[in-house]
Amino acid sequence: MSSSAYDSLPTEQLTIRSRILKIPGLKLIQKIGEGGMSTVWKAWDIPNQRLVAVKILNRQFANDGAEVRQFRTEERMMEEIRHPGIVQAYDFDNGNGNWYYLMEYVDGYTFADLLSRKQHVSETDCLLICESVANALDYAWNDHGVVHCDIKPENIMINTDGVVKLTDLGISRRFEFVEGQKDVPDHVLGTPAYISPEQVYGDVELDCRADIYSLGATLYHLATGRILFPGLSNEDMMRAHCDDASQARDPRTYRPALSEGFAQLLEAMLVKNRDYRIVDWKSVIAMARDVEGGASFKPRDASAAASSIKLLAND
Numbered sequence: 069m070s071s072s073a074y075d076s077l078p079t080e081q082l083t084i085r086s087r088i089l090k091i092p093g094l095k096l097i098q099k100i101g102e103g104g105m106s107t108v109w110k111a112w113d114i115p116n117q118r119l120v121a122v123k124i125l126n127r128q129f130a131n132d133g134a135e136v137r138q139f140r141t142e143e144r145m146m147e148e149i150r151h152p153g154i155v156q157a158y159d160f161d162n163g164n165g166n167w168y169y170l171m172e173y174v175d176g177y178t179f180a181d182l183l184s185r186k187q188h189v190s191e192t193d194c195l196l197i198c199e200s201v202a203n204a205l206d207y208a209w210n211d212h213g214v215v216h217c218d219i220k221p222e223n224i225m226i227n228t229d230g231v232v233k234l235t236d237l238g239i240s241r242r243f244e245f246v247e248g249q250k251d252v253p254d255h256v257l258g259t260p261a262y263i264s265p266e267q268v269y270g271d272v273e274l275d276c277r278a279d280i281y282s283l284g285a286t287l288y289h290l291a292t293g294r295i296l297f298p299g300l301s302n303e304d305m306m307r308a309h310c311d312d313a314s315q316a317r318d319p320r321t322y323r324p325a326l327s328e329g330f331a332q333l334l335e336a337m338l339v340k341n342r343d344y345r346i347v348d349w350k351s352v353i354a355m356a357r358d359v360e361g362g363a364s365f366k367p368r369d370a371s372a373a374a375s376s377i378k379l380l381a382n383d
Contacts, residue, residue, distance in 0.1 A: 092163040094122060105129060106139070110173060121174070123157075125167040136167055143169040145237050149212050153204030155225070155235040174235070176227035179290060183221055188293040188323060191330050197224060197290065198333075198356045200232035201283055206349035209276040217274070219282035220262045221289060260302040261295040262286055265310040265340050276349055277342040281376075283352075284337030288377065291330070292322040296338075296376055312340060312374035320380065329359035335375045336368065344373035 089096055094111045101108035106125050113120045123143075129135040146157030160169040179197065182189065189197075201224060208214040216223075216237060223236045258267045264281035266274060289295050296316040297308040308314035319334060320326045333355050339345040346352050358365075367379075 089124065089166060090164050091122060091124070091166060091168060094120075096122070105135065108171075113170070119173040119175075121155075121171040122168050123171060127166065130165055130167055139167055139169075142237050145212070145214060146171070149208050149214065149237075151204050151207045152231065153200050153233055154208065155233050171235075174225050174227050174233055176225050176233075178222050179224045179226070179286075180221035182226075183290065183293065189290040191291060191326050192360075194287050194291050194330070195356050195360055197232055198283065198287055199353055201234055202349045202352045202356070204234050205276065205279050205283075206353070209279075209349065215274050215276060216279050216282075217258055217267065218262075219279055219286055220259050221286055224286070258282070260305040261289070261297070263306060263309060264342070266342055268306045268310050275342075277345050277347070280337050280346055280349070280352060281339075281342070284334050285376070288316065288319055288334055288338070291326060291334075292319045294322060309376060310340065314376070315374065315378040316376055318377060318380045327359065327362070328364040329362070331377075331379055332365045332368070333359055335377055335379055338376040339373050340376060341373040 089109075091111070093114050095114060097110045097112060099107055100110050100121065104126075106123050108121055108123045111120050111122045112118075125135065125139045129139075140160055143157050143160045146155065150156065155174060156172045157169055158171075160167075162168075179189065201219070205216060205219075208216065214237070216234070218236065219234075223234060225233045225235055227233065258264070262282045262285040264274075264278040266278055285296050294316075297305045297314065300308060319331055320328075333352075336346050336355065337352065346355070355365075368375075370378075
C-alpha cells in the first residue's frame with residue numbers, strides 16, 4: 069500500500085481513529101482483532117513505508133507491571149522465534165502512554181473466519197494446516213522450548229499466497245531445561261473448546277503434547293464444523309476433555325467423505341492421557357503425510373487410554 073493509497077482513505081474515518089489512539093510513526097487504518105487485554109490494528113508504518121499489524125495493550129493495564137512484563141515477554145518470544153509459519157514481531161515500545169509492538173501484517177484471514185463462511189474445511193486443507201502448524205511448533209518447541217497453549221482456529225491464518233501462519237503467543241509459555249530440570253510457570257491458561265487435559269489439571273510440566281491435543285481439537289472443528297463438546301458450559305467442557313467417558317462422535321458421522329486414516333490421526337492426537345498420545349510433532353507430520361498418501365493404520369487399543377473421540381468400529 070503506497071502512501072498515496074493510504075491518503076485515499078476517507079478523512080472522517082482516519083480522524084475518528086486518530087482521536088482514539090495515537091502511536092508515533094504509525095497511522096492506524098482498521099481494527100482487526102480485539103481481546104480482553106489488547107487490540108490489534110492494521111497500520112501504516114510511516115518511516116518504513118509499509119503495512120504492519122500493531123498490537124496495543126489496553127490502557128487500563130498500562131501501569132500494571134505484571135501485565136506489561138507479560139506483554140513484553142510475548143513480543144520477545146515472537147521476535148526470537150523466526151519461522152515462516154509463525155507471525156513475526158518486533159519493535160516493542162511505548163508511545164503516548166500506549167504499550168505496543170509491531171507484527172508482520174498477514175494479508176489473509178483466520179480459519180475461524182473461513183468456518184463462518186464455509187461451515188467446514190476439506191480433509192486436504194486440514195492436512196495442510198496440520199503439517200504447517202506442526203512444522204512451526206516443532207521448531208518452537210525443540211529450538212526455543214515454547215508451548216503455544218492456545219491453538220485454535222482464531223490463531224491460525226492463511227495469507228493470499230496460501231501460506232499458513234500461527235499467531236498470538238499471548239499465553240504461550242517457555243520451559244527452560246537446566247541439567248534435566250524444567251523451570252515452569254505458576255499457571256497456564258487456554259481456550260475451553262480446545263484445551264488439553266493436562267492444562268485443565270494444572271500439570272506444571274507441559275510439553276509439546278499439550279499443543280498436539282489442541283491442534284487435534286482444532287482439526288476436528290475444522291473438518292466437521294463442530295467443536296468436540298458443544299452445548300456445555302466452559303467448566304463442563306473442560307471437564308469433558310479430562311473424563312474418559314466423555315467422547316465426541318467419529319468425525320465421519322458428520323462428514324462421511326473423511327478418510328479412515330484422517331479419523332485415526334485425530335483419535336491419536338486427542339488421547340486424553342498424554343503418555344499414550346502421539347509423542348512429538350515429527351510423528352504428527354509423518355502420520356499426516358501417510359494419510360495424504362491414502363494410508364490407514366492398525367486400530368489403537370482404546371482400552372489402554374481413551375481418546376476424546378470414539379471411532380466407529382470397522383466392519
